[in-house]
Amino acid sequence: MALAREIIKDVYSVGAIDWNRRLFDALILLPDGTSYNSYLVKGSEKVALIDTVDSTMSEVLIENIKEVNIDQIDYIIVNHAEQDHSGTLPRILELFPDAKVLTNPKCKDLLINLLFIPDDKIEVVEDGEEVSLGNKTLKFIYAPWVHWPDTMFTYIVEDKILFTCDFLGSHLATSDLFIEDNIRIYEPAKRYYAEIMMPFRVPHVQRNLKKIRDLDVNIIAASHGPIYNDPSFILDLYDDWASNNVENEVIIPYISMHGSTEEMVRYLTDELIKRGIFVKVFDLTKTDLGDLAMAAVDAATIVVGAPMMLANPHPNVIGPIVLLNALRPKTRFVSLIGSYGWGGRLVESVKELLSNMNVEFIEPVVAKGYPKEEDFRRLDKLADDILKKHKEALKRH
Template identity: 40%
Template sequence: MKPIAIELRKGVHWVGVKDWGRRMFDGLIPLPHGTSYNAYLVQGEKTALVDTVNPGFEGELLAKIGAITDPATLDYVIMNHAEPDHAGAIPIVLAASPQARLVLTAKGADMAARYYQVPRERMQVVTDADMLDLGGKTLRFVDAPFLHWPETMFTYLAEDKILFPCDFFGSHTAAGVYDDEVADLPVRAQMYFGEIMMPFHKAGERALKKLTDLPIELIAPSHGPLWRHPERILDLYRKWTAGETLPKAVVAYVSMWGSTERLVRIVAETLLGEGIRVAVHDLAQVDVGDLAGDLVDGRALVLGAPTVLGGLHPAALNAANLIRALKPPLKYAAVLSSHGWAGGAVRQAQEILAPTGIELIGALGVHGRATEEEENAARSLAEELANRIKGER
């Protein structure tokens, strides 16, 4: 099959890879629609490759470059981020391009030496606002640490007003080339933000400020479609990095014999009756991406779990720890639980959520199936939670 490189602008081509079959990322994130590893060839008088691809796809990358120019003539390889899905092909690309220099941050240089055994003499370290003149094409570098590793940077192509931000503004889907070709792309982008960028939202805010004075006509991330309507994703990222929330409760629960689920249903339906948006996730079969996406703009959490061996059901324990790690902008929480001969789930949930700063409005633990009085207590807890959600602006 003839390799296809997609022309984005004169002298700028997409030479990445669509991974239609991948179904899991980082051993944690489901990929129901696959993903892509986007790489870009920029040609002036000199030629630069911006990012590479996941290990296993090096041959496809070189073939696509070869459809435009001899890979041996590359002058620069830009490493925006050292993670293998973007930098894993660097050793093979550098071996095919003996004169090419690897352009990266100082922290990136340490990682490239350790992870990919790149000799220091082949590296060119850049700092914030440094320029690289390709002759008719000018690359500008934007330091963007912790988006989402400490060495990350963005690359900006001045003449064509293209931003190459690596993982920032990305999405996990193999569909489409441009944003307007994928109907649910904002949803996919929100899931991706929740999974990867949400813990670093402050770094995201700082990066967005650096982009304020850069005219951007195309955002070309390293996963998912390119944004040829950049304000669509810029507007969303301004809200998400600022921690803006909706009058919405994220309900995450697991139930063994239906007692916890009964409490969850009472609370969820009461919240709906109070005009609160409710996103319910059964942790026994949850897609982590769906849960993370809802956490991006959720204002409250309802965590439901039975006690198992003196603590949270393992599925709820995993979810609670994930929520603590992702640092969502949740303001309030409520915990629901049932137990057989001994409790413990409520206490453990409180211990895990305490360091997050989320205000625990209340907790309800019942012995076996809830009594009518306990069901009424669940409704009252939901009404109090709804008042807090609606009172937050």
């Protein structure tokens, strides 16, 4: 069913809502589905299509374009080559063989290698270059590493609309064209930031936020999720998430085989709460890793709970730790609690797995077997140490 919707005069949303998708990149859970946003711009002289959609939704895009009732597409703007935004490009070029693909050099190389787009179909645009559609002007702004090296933004100068591709998006399938409820969009937007943008927080997210702040923008239209007709909402959130400021929060991802580590987690959680620290606990046998990533956006401290298994941390702890290491949250402090039977490299292994994070390690608490009175006193000290570190970190901002 076709569903082309006008954003403002002669600018249309022609993308696809994917209500049923639940996994992205064979890794990221999508509890709310997603959308692949594509935008058609009718100028007085020429027509441009900004991004396409995932190949699974090709027919939806094609039907939506037909509904706008155009004879020709002159330019296809590719802001980013990843297939959820470019997958239908070959089909669109078949339907509109005279169209030119406009993109940047890095994206051109990716389109040739990922989708076999002919070299002579692609024209490279420079950072800051403008292309006229008649009464509408498209300006291209390079925005590398949010989240691939090829990303760029497209800005309609007269209408003050910024198309940011993945940047500032959200995995959310909704019938709303625009953000109607800031509370409803908050969690999908934060989850999206945590899973996709957080590794590039410094300097790339911060740098590209400044580029947007320097523009006069009335509408932000990303390639996933609904459109922001109040850009300050998402920009203010990103300013906070991408800053160096942390909150008085501890997250505790853990595994427990026979109850020893779980008892230590329970005790430490209670002690942290008594000290006025907000705590989120994640049993990794049940946790959606997107929830863990989202909680890591603001937390000052991560405490890993891990039992020893065959001289190393339990295997089900390793994956989430590796993920956190790759996401590189602004967390300041890390510690470890857990238990062992006869020995191994529990502490050393966790430190190595988190080597990508710029953090201070707080003295861990590792018990031999089930925790004893001495171990609980060490957990008391760990809670005190965390409180002290938080006070110092929060004072600095």
